[in-house]
Amino acid sequence: MEKGGRGTAVALEKVACKDVQGDICFLVDGSESISKSDFIKMKEFMKAVISKSAIEQNKVHVGLMQFSTDNRLEFPLNRYYNRDEILKAIDDMEQLDQGTLTGKALTKVSQYFDKTNGGRPDISQRLIVITDGEAKDEVIGPAEALRKKGVVVYAIGVVDANTTQLVDISGSTDRVYSEKNFDALKDLESNMALELCRKDCTINNADVIFLVDSSKSIDDTEYGSMRIFMESIVKQTTVGKDMTRFGLISYSDQPQSHFSLHDYDSKRKVLAALPKKKPAEGDTHTGEALQFSLQYFNAAHGGRKALNVPQILMVITDGAATNPYILKEHSDALRDNGIIVISVGVKEANIDQLETMAGGDKSKVFFVDNFKALETLYENMSSAFCKSTKPACKSGDFVFLLDRSSSIDEGEHDIMKKLHDNISQQL
Numbered sequence: 001m002e003k004g005g006r007g008t009a010v011a012l013e014k015v016a017c018k019d020v021q022g023d024i025c026f027l028v029d030g031s032e033s034i035s036k037s038d039f040i041k042m043k044e045f046m047k048a049v050i051s052k053s054a055i056e057q058n059k060v061h062v063g064l065m066q067f068s069t070d071n072r073l074e075f076p077l078n079r080y081y082n083r084d085e086i087l088k089a090i091d092d093m094e095q096l097d098q099g100t101l102t103g104k105a106l107t108k109v110s111q112y113f114d115k116t117n118g119g120r121p122d123i124s125q126r127l128i129v130i131t132d133g134e135a136k137d138e139v140i141g142p143a144e145a146l147r148k149k150g151v152v153v154y155a156i157g158v159v160d161a162n163t164t165q166l167v168d169i170s171g172s173t174d175r176v177y178s179e180k181n182f183d184a185l186k187d188l189e190s191n192m193a194l195e196l197c198r199k200d201c202t203i204n205n206a207d208v209i210f211l212v213d214s215s216k217s218i219d220d221t222e223y224g225s226m227r228i229f230m231e232s233i234v235k236q237t238t239v240g241k242d243m244t245r246f247g248l249i250s251y252s253d254q255p256q257s258h259f260s261l262h263d264y265d266s267k268r269k270v271l272a273a274l275p276k277k278k279p280a281e282g283d284t285h286t287g288e289a290l291q292f293s294l295q296y297f298n299a300a301h302g303g304r305k306a307l308n309v310p311q312i313l314m315v316i317t318d319g320a321a322t323n324p325y326i327l328k329e330h331s332d333a334l335r336d337n338g339i340i341v342i343s344v345g346v347k348e349a350n351i352d353q354l355e356t357m358a359g360g361d362k363s364k365v366f367f368v369d370n371f372k373a374l375e376t377l378y379e380n381m382s383s384a385f386c387k388s389t390k391p392a393c394k395s396g397d398f399v400f401l402l403d404r405s406s407s408i409d410e411g412e413h414d415i416m417k418k419l420h421d422n423i424s425q426q427l
Helices: 005-017 036-051 083-092 102-113 140-148 163-170 182-197 220-235 267-273 286-297 324-336 351-357 378-389 410-426
Strands: 022-029 060-067 071-075 125-131 151-158 176-179 207-213 245-251 255-259 311-317 339-346 365-368
Touching (some): 036 125, 036 182, 060 083, 060 102, 071 102, 151 182, 176 182, 207 220, 207 286, 220 267, 220 339, 255 286, 286 351, 351 365
Parallel strands (some): 125 151, 207 311, 311 339
16 A cells, blocks of 8 residues: 555455445536646546446446537447446546536436446446536436435536536535636545445345325326326435335325235336326325224235334325324334334424324335425435344444544545544445
8 A cells, every 4th residue: 555645545445345336327528618738637537437337247336428519428338337438438538628518428327327328227327417518408307306216416616617507417515626727626536436336225125115195185187296206216225035025005085005015026016016107086084094004014015023023114295194093003013013114294294293104203204295395305314214124233332533633634634534434324
């Protein structure tokens, strides 16, 4: 290892990235407002980040698209499995020198995350957008569509980039980086590499049943939003017989099972089984539906409690229960059987009732005031959902001993602290 702080930082990055799998695609601005020298600095930034990733056929795949007024795919995710070939392809990229149609580019790049175009939708997929100016078209819709299919989007703005648009593109201020000039990208290299090394929460092993309100207060369009929400949950998981299983129960006057935990063993099959039309409607008998759902976690319906697989009931409702006095009894019965209840309320849902169903645990209660917001709610609740699917682990004491010698500067010390945070989140 090199002597001094920089060698320490490089070693830390290599350790952090060792076992990470994923698809990483760069979407880079090639507009005429970027000088030739700055375009080269952007290339050097990409090369530095890629050099810290484990490029192999069964690990990290990298793709690159350049955008301006037109878009040009430089190489898809499945073309190169060798770091040197990727670095050469980046060096050979020629600048488009046109306008800045970022929204159009987001729409175009989306297809390259699909399996038919070399993507791997069952593992972590990330898009890094780098731009120096304001988009001349609409970015919110195309960016939301990407995130809904499970792609995590980072937005890096340089010089005159519009910060509001960067948030619109990424969906979160946590994934926005704003730099005053292209030289500053050099300081971002290690932080970006460590961010990409962080393992996303992918639910690999759980029994999850959706308990979905289909009462008369919900119309067909609103049910469509509920379906999109369920799809977003399924897309973030690894579905399989020995991995995550899904079931679905709808309810109004009477509960109805649509499919059980043992019925479908792939993500594609589960998504296809979600009803496209709203199930039968009536009043909101949530308590009775909770009672009905308990049996569907047992072994006869594909439940794996005996194997210590986490079991989750996700209740989605838009109103108060017709018979609220039995909510506690039946949600407690679920918890007594080791089942975690997550409450998702929309519009007129009663917050107190949502908390009762979640056993008073507010971290498992989510509320949005309209159905459109439900479609992207998963982005805000993924952490709680992931924690619910982690199997119980043995307790232990961990002590981090960080080198603070004079050979390590402040920037490198920040990298060490960020690695500490990343490791802590995985414990």
